[in-house]
Amino acid sequence: MKTFLKLIAREFRLFFSNSVAVVILIGAPVAYGLLFGFVYQQGIVTDLPVAVVDQNRTETSRILIDAMNDNQHIEIVAIVPDISLLNDDLKSGKIVGIVNIPDKFEQDIFMQRYPQVHVELNAVNIVNTNFALRGLRESLETINAGLQIEALQKQGVPATIASQQFEAFSISTISNFNPSLNYLTFLFPGLLATILQQVLLLALALSFSKDYEDGTFPELLKHTTSPMMVLLTKSFPYLLMGGLIWLMILHMLLAAFGVSNAGSWAMIYSLSIMFILSVTAIGILISAVIPSQLKSTEILMVIATPAFIISGFTWPLSQMPEWVVWFASVIPLTHFLEAFRNVMIAGAGWQHITSELYAMFWLTVIPGLLTYLVIIFKIKQVSTKEPSAM
Numbered sequence: 001m002k003t004f005l006k007l008i009a010r011e012f013r014l015f016f017s018n019s020v021a022v023v024i025l026i027g028a029p030v031a032y033g034l035l036f037g038f039v040y041q042q043g044i045v046t047d048l049p050v051a052v053v054d055q056n057r058t059e060t061s062r063i064l065i066d067a068m069n070d071n072q073h074i075e076i077v078a079i080v081p082d083i084s085l086l087n088d089d090l091k092s093g094k095i096v097g098i099v100n101i102p103d104k105f106e107q108d109i110f111m112q113r114y115p116q117v118h119v120e121l122n123a124v125n126i127v128n129t130n131f132a133l134r135g136l137r138e139s140l141e142t143i144n145a146g147l148q149i150e151a152l153q154k155q156g157v158p159a160t161i162a163s164q165q166f167e168a169f170s171i172s173t174i175s176n177f178n179p180s181l182n183y184l185t186f187l188f189p190g191l192l193a194t195i196l197q198q199v200l201l202l203a204l205a206l207s208f209s210k211d212y213e214d215g216t217f218p219e220l221l222k223h224t225t226s227p228m229m230v231l232l233t234k235s236f237p238y239l240l241m242g243g244l245i246w247l248m249i250l251h252m253l254l255a256a257f258g259v260s261n262a263g264s265w266a267m268i269y270s271l272s273i274m275f276i277l278s279v280t281a282i283g284i285l286i287s288a289v290i291p292s293q294l295k296s297t298e299i300l301m302v303i304a305t306p307a308f309i310i311s312g313f314t315w316p317l318s319q320m321p322e323w324v325v326w327f328a329s330v331i332p333l334t335h336f337l338e339a340f341r342n343v344m345i346a347g348a349g350w351q352h353i354t355s356e357l358y359a360m361f362w363l364t365v366i367p368g369l370l371t372y373l374v375i376i377f378k379i380k381q382v383s384t385k386e387p388s389a390m
Helices: 002-017 019-039 059-070 086-093 105-110 126-154 183-204 206-215 216-220 225-256 263-287 295-305 322-329 332-346 354-383
Strands: 050-056 075-079 097-101 116-122 169-176
Touching: 002 019, 019 086, 019 322, 050 059, 050 126, 059 075, 059 097, 059 105, 059 126, 075 332, 086 183, 086 332, 097 126, 105 354, 116 126, 126 169, 183 225, 183 263, 183 332, 206 225, 206 295, 216 225, 216 354, 225 322, 225 354, 263 295, 263 332, 322 332, 332 354
Parallel strands: 050 075, 050 097, 116 169
Antiparallel strands: 097 116
């Protein structure tokens, strides 16, 4: 028993001597709990951007627009006379829906011709679609009943009879890009990209730190002392493996489950290259700075674990606190998933993904430059035989 207690005490000492492990085991559940709590704190999606095509431009159509804007789920961001002005915004995700109020809307209501209000939704993000549809239907159906009663009363129908009639106009709804609201189409590509980021970071954690721990970094410098050559040789195998894995995912796994590409393969490949480059740049930087394989792995996993939740893929970034949005913005997955989903499901064009491409470009360049400087420092340490953390 005494031996058992000594060994237990020894394990506790070993554990608490690893500061990163202590932070992860004790701090991570609390930290992630708070982070995810803040992400979903609001509980419902509000102020989703919706545009209105008002071909009627009457007091009745204005009442309808005001009612939609008063709904907590909806924010009317544009009122235009022609739907052609909005199709590009729907595809890019700038708006989640279009409400088309037809010409002669008011006249047809009072003549009991039952005009149709047409609603188009961007179904790329099912969460947004469901909340937008709920908000629009709540608003339209409430006003629908009120307008029918008012129209009948103007025709001399007694209020008691008019109040039993509830439809002044019909509502038609179409979900674009993912009309069946297929959850596999919505979720599967994002999960696979998340897995790729996770395994790449896990592998990259060992890139430099393994050389440091094994004492083989000086041996590497016998072959080259060029910082750029060191950076490229340390990065290229992971870029190659990551690219091959992603090609397999795109052309085998997604195809096997019937997830098709509605956009350009050139755009998909461009996004994929930038994504793999930016993930590799961040992973190689952490590995170059941290001399321990275990610690570099732990740090990268701390970054990667919440990535999917805070990426905005399932829950809109607009509903998260600003500091969570900032944290999400320095993770490549956030920018990749936003653009990848819009291209693959909605068939978005180059003009719709430039901001995400630029973001991943800088998430490649900045960590890459920092890694280059770290390598210069490490080379100088070895060449001058100064004590180092390797």
